[in-house]
Amino acid sequence: MTSTATAIDWENILEKFATYEGTIKSFCKENNVSLHQFYYHRKAAKKRNAPVFHSISFKEGAIPSTSHSAFSIKVEIGKAKIHIPSNDKIALSNILGVLMELC
Template sequence: MTNEALDIDWEDILDKFSSREGTIKAFCEENNIGIHQLYYRRKKLENNNTPVFHAVSFKDTEADEAVNQENTPSNPSPTATIKIEIGKAKIYIPSNDKVSLSNVFKEIIASC
């Protein structure tokens, strides 16, 4: 493998490829890459971008209220962060912030 092959920005190439016009062969020649390399990198990137879905409950229960009452600035509870990625937008919300999470989902649904 040459140094030139190591310097290829595959995310950029694959972004260009997704909006290409013309043949795959011509695209590969213009970008100095092999067709097999292109397909390999595209498949590898798709496998790395497999989404993970988790259920989030919005129901308030007595247990939630008890936890919320115990979580004071002097007694913080470690919380997981929910990460939402849509295209290049990345949103990080503490999993215990149900109001913000609900608002984000409402905005996403409204824009779809």
């Protein structure tokens, strides 16, 4: 499966399986994929799509106080994308407060 002509579009295969009503074994046979490869790619897709959560400490000194922070905090919910400089405690507090009210 190294050539592009024989490469399998796993995203398409996994989307097809989402609406399939038979067994995994019969699905793999009908779509000419090995059972082992199916499980491998399904697990890999779950890992890629899993949300990542990081805790944020509001203790003094936990968030850099310099005006040019080395990192920012990124919040993505659906199509909404929010980027907050890690040193902007007020913006971060306000955005987290609004999100907590909505959820």
